[in-house]
Amino acid sequence: MKLATLPSFASVTLACAALLGLGSAQAQTVRYEVEPTHTFATFEIDHFGASMNRGRFDRKEGFIELDRKAKTGQFELTFHIGSVSTGTPDFDKHLLSADIFDAGKFPTATFKGNQFVFEGDKVRSVTGQLTLKGKSQNVTFTARQFNCYQSPMLKAEVCGGDFETTIDRTAFGLDYAVNMGMSKSVRIVAQIEAVRK
Numbered sequence: 001m002k003l004a005t006l007p008s009f010a011s012v013t014l015a016c017a018a019l020l021g022l023g024s025a026q027a028q029t030v031r032y033e034v035e036p037t038h039t040f041a042t043f044e045i046d047h048f049g050a051s052m053n054r055g056r057f058d059r060k061e062g063f064i065e066l067d068r069k070a071k072t073g074q075f076e077l078t079f080h081i082g083s084v085s086t087g088t089p090d091f092d093k094h095l096l097s098a099d100i101f102d103a104g105k106f107p108t109a110t111f112k113g114n115q116f117v118f119e120g121d122k123v124r125s126v127t128g129q130l131t132l133k134g135k136s137q138n139v140t141f142t143a144r145q146f147n148c149y150q151s152p153m154l155k156a157e158v159c160g161g162d163f164e165t166t167i168d169r170t171a172f173g174l175d176y177a178v179n180m181g182m183s184k185s186v187r188i189v190a191q192i193e194a195v196r197k
Helices: 002-026 089-096
Strands: 030-034 040-047 051-057 060-067 072-080 108-119 122-132 135-151 156-168 185-196
Touching: 030 156, 051 089, 060 185, 072 122, 108 135, 122 156, 135 185
Parallel strands: none
Antiparallel strands: 030 060, 030 185, 040 051, 040 185, 060 072, 072 108, 108 122, 122 135, 135 156, 156 185
C-alpha cells in the first residue's frame, strides 16, 4: 500500500514545482530600448511673466525595464546637452554657455528611475535621480498617458507615454537671471517610446 502511494506523492510534488516554476516564468522583466525618433524632452520656463521660453534635446538614448506582473521597473535616459534646440541659434549658444548649461563641462543630463507606480498594468509615475550640471536630485515624473502596443511598422511591442514634472532649476546650479526676477521653476515634458528587445 505504501509503495502505491509514493508515485502519487511524487506526482503532486512535481506538479507543485511546475506551477511554481510557471509563476516565476510569467513574472519576468522585459527590456525596451528607447526609440529616438519618438522620444524627446522639452522644457519650458516663464520669461518674466510675458511668455514661455521653450526648447528640447534632440540626441538621446536609454532603456526601460518593466515587470508588469511584479509592478517594478528601471528606467534610464541620457540627453546630450549639445543637441539643445530652441529654434533660435543665438539662444541655443547662450544655453550651452557657462551662464546656463555649461555644456563643455557637463555634456549630458541623465534620469535614472527605479520607483514605479502602476495602475493596473499601466505606469502612472516614475521616481528617480535627475542629474543635471553635475548635481543630482530626486524627481518624480507623472504619466499623463501610458500604453504598450504592437507596432505595425516595427513588428514589435512598444511601450511609452507622456510624462511631466516641474523642477527648481536653482537646485541644479541653473540660477541665471533669478536675481533679475526670472522664474526658478522649469516644467519638463518627456515623450518616450521604447521597443521591446
